Amino acid sequence: MINRTLIKDLQSSSDGPVTVSGWVETVRDQKKVQFVVLRDETGAVQLVNPRATDETGAVTATDVSDTISALSQGSFLTARGELKHDERVKLGGVEIKLASLEVASLAIPETPIADDSGIDKRMDWRFLDLRVPKNALVFKIQTTFLHALRTYWVEHDFIEITTPKLMASASESKAELFRVEYFEGSAFLAQSPQFFKQMAQPAGFGKIFEVGPAFRADPSFTSRHATEFTSIDTEFSWIESHEDVMKLHEELMVAGFQAVKDKHGADIEALFGFELTVPTVPFPRIPLAEAKRIVAERGYEVPRADDDMDPEGERQIAAYVKEEFGHDFVFLTDYASSIRPFYHMRNADDAGLTNSYDLIYNGVEISTGAQREHRIEILEQNARDKGLDPEELSGYLDFFRYGVPAHGGFGMGLARVLMLMLGLANLRETTYLFRGPTRLEP
Amino acid sequence: MINRTLIKDLQSSSDGPVTVSGWVETVRDQKKVQFVVLRDETGAVQLVNPRATDETGAVTATDVSDTISALSQGSFLTARGELKHDERVKLGGVEIKLASLEVASLAIPETPIADDSGIDKRMDWRFLDLRVPKNALVFKIQTTFLHALRTYWVEHDFIEITTPKLMASASESKAELFRVEYFEGSAFLAQSPQFFKQMAQPAGFGKIFEVGPAFRADPSFTSRHATEFTSIDTEFSWIESHEDVMKLHEELMVAGFQAVKDKHGADIEALFGFELTVPTVPFPRIPLAEAKRIVAERGYEVPRADDDMDPEGERQIAAYVKEEFGHDFVFLTDYASSIRPFYHMRNADDAGLTNSYDLIYNGVEISTGAQREHRIEILEQNARDKGLDPEELSGYLDFFRYGVPAHGGFGMGLARVLMLMLGLANLRETTYLFRGPTRLEP
Numbered sequence: 001m002i003n004r005t006l007i008k009d010l011q012s013s014s015d016g017p018v019t020v021s022g023w024v025e026t027v028r029d030q031k032k033v034q035f036v037v038l039r040d041e042t043g044a045v046q047l048v049n050p051r052a053t054d055e056t057g058a059v060t061a062t063d064v065s066d067t068i069s070a071l072s073q074g075s076f077l078t079a080r081g082e083l084k085h086d087e088r089v090k091l092g093g094v095e096i097k098l099a100s101l102e103v104a105s106l107a108i109p110e111t112p113i114a115d116d117s118g119i120d121k122r123m124d125w126r127f128l129d130l131r132v133p134k135n136a137l138v139f140k141i142q143t144t145f146l147h148a149l150r151t152y153w154v155e156h157d158f159i160e161i162t163t164p165k166l167m168a169s170a171s172e173s174k175a176e177l178f179r180v181e182y183f184e185g186s187a188f189l190a191q192s193p194q195f196f197k198q199m200a201q202p203a204g205f206g207k208i209f210e211v212g213p214a215f216r217a218d219p220s221f222t223s224r225h226a227t228e229f230t231s232i233d234t235e236f237s238w239i240e241s242h243e244d245v246m247k248l249h250e251e252l253m254v255a256g257f258q259a260v261k262d263k264h265g266a267d268i269e270a271l272f273g274f275e276l277t278v279p280t281v282p283f284p285r286i287p288l289a290e291a292k293r294i295v296a297e298r299g300y301e302v303p304r305a306d307d308d309m310d311p312e313g314e315r316q317i318a319a320y321v322k323e324e325f326g327h328d329f330v331f332l333t334d335y336a337s338s339i340r341p342f343y344h345m346r347n348a349d350d351a352g353l354t355n356s357y358d359l360i361y362n363g364v365e366i367s368t369g370a371q372r373e374h375r376i377e378i379l380e381q382n383a384r385d386k387g388l389d390p391e392e393l394s395g396y397l398d399f400f401r402y403g404v405p406a407h408g409g410f411g412m413g414l415a416r417v418l419m420l421m422l423g424l425a426n427l428r429e430t431t432y433l434f435r436g437p438t439r440l441e442p
Numbered sequence: 443m444i445n446r447t448l449i450k451d452l453q454s455s456s457d458g459p460v461t462v463s464g465w466v467e468t469v470r471d472q473k474k475v476q477f478v479v480l481r482d483e484t485g486a487v488q489l490v491n492p493r494a495t496d497e498t499g500a501v502t503a504t505d506v507s508d509t510i511s512a513l514s515q516g517s518f519l520t521a522r523g524e525l526k527h528d529e530r531v532k533l534g535g536v537e538i539k540l541a542s543l544e545v546a547s548l549a550i551p552e553t554p555i556a557d558d559s560g561i562d563k564r565m566d567w568r569f570l571d572l573r574v575p576k577n578a579l580v581f582k583i584q585t586t587f588l589h590a591l592r593t594y595w596v597e598h599d600f601i602e603i604t605t606p607k608l609m610a611s612a613s614e615s616k617a618e619l620f621r622v623e624y625f626e627g628s629a630f631l632a633q634s635p636q637f638f639k640q641m642a643q644p645a646g647f648g649k650i651f652e653v654g655p656a657f658r659a660d661p662s663f664t665s666r667h668a669t670e671f672t673s674i675d676t677e678f679s680w681i682e683s684h685e686d687v688m689k690l691h692e693e694l695m696v697a698g699f700q701a702v703k704d705k706h707g708a709d710i711e712a713l714f715g716f717e718l719t720v721p722t723v724p725f726p727r728i729p730l731a732e733a734k735r736i737v738a739e740r741g742y743e744v745p746r747a748d749d750d751m752d753p754e755g756e757r758q759i760a761a762y763v764k765e766e767f768g769h770d771f772v773f774l775t776d777y778a779s780s781i782r783p784f785y786h787m788r789n790a791d792d793a794g795l796t797n798s799y800d801l802i803y804n805g806v807e808i809s810t811g812a813q814r815e816h817r818i819e820i821l822e823q824n825a826r827d828k829g830l831d832p833e834e835l836s837g838y839l840d841f842f843r844y845g846v847p848a849h850g851g852f853g854m855g856l857a858r859v860l861m862l863m864l865g866l867a868n869l870r871e872t873t874y875l876f877r878g879p880t881r882l883e884p
Contacts (some may be wrong), residue, residue: 403549
């Protein structure tokens with residue numbers, strides 16, 4: 001490895017010889033002195049090269065000055081020189097007086113995107129777009145968030161599974177299924193790990209988690225939909241109701257948000273301009289029917305023929321929860337059976353309702369959770385009630401014929417959580433490489 | 443949640459009221475007393491129910507005795523009763539005198555697999571197969587291994603990325619590509635995250651990792667190939683050669699193996715019958731040409747027309763390394779350019795060789811790593827030398843036109859590592875749900 005110092009560590013380093021590596025953000029090639037602002041994944045620093053002069057006082061070219069004059073923005077290089085603390089230097093109070101430069105790769109001088117480029121253009125050049133510290137911070141936060149969740153799971157004896165994404169049939173709606181040419185036949189891409197994470201329960205795994213891709217052939221072009229997304233999933237045995245799932249869910253969110261705030265709170269304030277709130281438990285819980293009454297009282301009638309909420313209704317109930325409880329999260333519970341999949345357990349007292357919930361964060365749904373129906377006769381009946389053919393579901397239904405514990409879990413979209421956490425308007429900002437109906441590149 | 447005690451914790455619990463949940467392993471329904479062996483994800487315990495008698499001394503039925511008599515193997519239930527330590531009880535020195543039983547789900551009495559079922563039959567009923575403690579242990583080990591790797595990465599400031607699995611074109615060989623119907627056009631499933639993990643380098647991420655699925659339309663039916671597998675990937679900037687990649691690689695392996703041994707060493711001894719060896723660093727490194735000489739000296743001529751090793755050669759060199767250095771791992775280095783992809787950097791002193799390696803573990807290749815070619819002119823030339831059309835690769839090649847640091851990384855198959863770690867003969871044993879040319883279910 002090149003024995004470099006991370007730029008963020010320069011301030012706390014002693015004056016003297018130092019090596020840094022990164023890419024060129026700006027070059028000021030002046031008559032008497034040259035300046036380069038170099039950025040790495042941790043920060044930016046000014047490199048300075050006073051022009052050499054001959055015995056007559058005339059400026060003479062050197063290897064270093066020639067190299068700097070030829071530098072284009074975006075070029076990657078390693079710089080060696082003398083670190084000097086100087087409080088007059090705006091950029092971190094340090095600069096490096098150059099001794100040598102080693103260019104790893106020169107950039108084409110014309111940069112295809114600018115600060116004011118639109119989101120689609122930026123996505124075309126995502127690898128340049130991600131050099132912007134604010135854009136890169138999203139993925140540092142992603143790293144910390146996921147690691148906090150996984151650490152929670154591991155410390156609580158959950159088993160990590162990796163379910164197959166190639167399936168013989170649909171696990172959710174047939175309408176949004178991608179077909180794969182599979183040797184002489186067909187396969188389909190998993191829309192969620194639903195069936196296979198449930199399979200871990202009759203397998204006796206007890207508690208499992210998975211973070212992996214899911215695919216939806218959804219032709220939507222909204223800011224919140226993608227054809228491929230990272231799904232955060234967990235499923236566990238011996239629950240008594242969806243309340244147990246919500247309890248785990250909120251504990252996981254607190255662990256994730258606390259870790260992000262601890263590690264990136266200052267960066268979020270500096271680059272996004274707000275202080276991240278770690279939610280408190282318990283999150284408010286409101287049955288959907290009550291939420292609709294509350295929203296109606298606020299003057300908004302959900303314009304849907306079915307029993308579901310709509311995005312504006314979710315915003316309204318979130319506003320109510322924020323006003324009443326000062327909370328950014330709310331569990332909407334007890335969704336109607338008519339709008340939930342056949343595998344959500346129906347409420348014991350009212351079969352028209354399910355033991356399920358959606359988690360709303362800053363007014364947008366980020367997750368669906370539920371107790372699952374584990375009693376095979378009822379599960380088969382639920383499927384028939386939905387117009388599904390139990391024969392087609394036989395592989396899944398088999399999981400319930402040889403003994404299975406009561407269980408439940410949730411699935412949550414990673415990019416949505418990050419989008420709402422950071423107040424961003426579009427999933428494309430929180431997806432490393434977005435996939436939509438018209439985007440497969442880069 | 444049902445307030446249950448994990449069965450592994452019974453031994454250290456005090457006598458008295460206790461609740462356990464799990465599935466029925468055996469029932470002995472005797473005249474005077476009934477026994478049930480109940481297993482959960484942590485162990486097994488004996489439940490005992492002395493038959494009740496009436497005033498004449500005749501055995502009478504009770505709710506509990508009737509329930510036990512109707513129990514089928516595999517049924518899931520929650521049992522409440524009195525925990526009693528009794529050293530005469532073989533199974534853990536404890537038993538539970540039953541007070542009540544609550545059946546969550548009765549199993550069909552006929553179990554479709556038995557102890558002697560073949561691997562394919564077992565895979566058909568994987569959710570039952572995984573109830574076998576030895577089979578479930580594989581995934582507990584997977585959990586610990588992955589968490590140790592991720593913890594290492596996170597503590598060393600690697601960023602976790604999730605690259606898309608839907609691609610517009612191939613990243614590796616076109617021959618093994620799955621085609622997806624993508625709205626009006628086509629997409630392809632990622633054979634590896636190669637291109638997109640490299641993209642993080644010109645993006646200035648510095649160091650990244652990913653654990654995710656990869657897909658190969660490989661019609662092989664060997665014990666070591668799958669059409670979908672979990673790939674462990676890392677890529678990082680500012681390396682000086684593939685030696686830096688090997689150094690990270692071996693440190694990660696030590697972290698993973700140490701964590702597995704610490705947490706599961708006793709279970710591995712009990713269920714697999716051997717003591718896990720944590721490898722020492724550095725792992726032996728042998729240039730491929732030298733490895734072939736060594737293997738030839740041992741009397742084995744690699745029967746290949748190209749410059750590559752074959753599986754028997756890998757076993758032979760592994761045997762040599764074990765004899766000479768007492769090591770289970772060996773890096774074979776400096777593979778010929780002719781058998782490496784265009785993006786592996788050619789050796790500065792011999793363009794016929796690459797700055798690359800394979801990692802061999804217990805005689806089987808588990809990983810390929812390399813320094814990548816980051817100089818666009820050479821990269822384009824390498825592609826042309828391989829008969830590839832730079833135009834078709836333009837999206838990838840763009841990553842190198844706007845500045846990029848020197849970098850490298852590796853990809854490693856998770857199931858292969860676990861297979862070799864545990865001395866198992868087949869990848870199907872270490873994959874939650876195996877996918878092959880003729881297997882898409884369950």
